[in-house]
Amino acid sequence: MRHTLTSWHGLLTGLAAAHLLLAACGALHVPFTRVSATLRPWMLAYAHWTGASSGFSFFAPGVSPATRVSFDLEGASGEWLHDDFQSDNSSVNVRMHSMTLRFGIPESRDSLARAWAAAMFGRHPDARSVTVRVESLQLPSMEAHLRGSRPLWAEDYRAVFERRVPTSVSTGEVTR
């Protein structure tokens, strides 16, 4: 059976091909640097709205080490309390993990730690200070594991925040 391409279907096929080409650029991390300055914002907007800019580097090229965030809180009478972001909801835990992985973005590290400290002050209204600790997992190789080495958490970041104002007025204001 002979198939003919109508001009309308030909146009749609061309648009589909252009979209896939853009998606290929996104998947292969090809930047739009060679595109003219006028066209670039439009292409970026299109790519962001449609997901064509998405990359698919899942555990590639390497596997990022596990990261965990924990909090040590000092209570009103000097007692210490430990807390973290673990939830009973696994969907929330996956998102918490994504968030801690992005702690690696240098420009948002301190702001993130401050926001987490504020969240902890909200959760523990009596706390005077909170220490934010971010650690990464150092995993031994399979051979080393067989020889007795075990995974170790190494501290990457530590910051102490103190409550700035009395508990009754605010629970979120923190100072480092």
Next chain:
Amino acid sequence: MSALSWKSSVGQRLTAFVSAPSSPQPLAVFRIGVATLLLIQAWSLAESLPELLGNRGWVPWSVSEVLASPAVPRVDTVVGALAPLGISQAAGIQGLAFLYVVALLGLLVGLHTRLSAVAAWVIHTVLLNSISFFSYGVETFAHISLFYCAVMPVGAAFSLDVQSGRLSGAHSALATLSLRMLQLHLCLIYLSTGLEKLLGAVWWNGTALWEVLMQPQYGQFDFAWLAVVPWLVKLSTWGTLAVEVGYAFCVWPRRTRGLWVALTLAMHLGIAVMMGLWLFSGMMAVLTFAAFGWPLVAEAMVTRVRAAVLLPFHSSSTR
């Protein structure tokens, strides 16, 4: 065969590849699968909306802005626009989430499918641009899928729109082009992720899965015993690479298509069980099943029904 006739034959095949009318059923399976998974996701995160999206949540708006696209509005834009109407931040976020769920329900049952899909896609894009710090693979694929639901004839089968006569369920060239686009995009996804893995030493030396499964966030069980059987880790690591890189080449020929669909679905089942990434795996399984698996299943069902109908007549005529 002359060069001219060869060229014309290839042209004819390519034309048929994108325009020979086909059933819209795979696209409907895609729509139903995506909408179902996103409804489950919305339900599972409903109680955490203030923490994920609010300005006093785990990532304030001023921080999450770093990863956001300037071309897409964010929740703060929507909340800001609603504030003069006396709608609070919490109510604005809840309203947006409610509209998203309504749109997904419309998409699921195929009621005013195009409108529902466009609404779900736009709201999802806004939400995604607001929770960049929390997003992972499932959001990437949900975003791509909802865009496709908005532009493809996904409501032309298994939908209330077809039942009520608003849409035709006939085979169409547009259904074929849409399916091809979905299929080619999937090949691109698997090939790029596979090739990128090939750049990493842990994938070459076969220890990548040890590093993944030993992470407390992913390991659903204690996988330390894998150190005793390194060959199993290597086999699984290289098997993952083979399935991903081989996808683009082995999912097209009829002889290997069924096998590759089965291998891909098995790989995603493994990711779900061993790493606990159920929604991500579900989304990937839906995409492959709809694009490549459903046509095989539908074909097998038709053959079986035809055999069941014709067999009695055939048996009686040969008796």
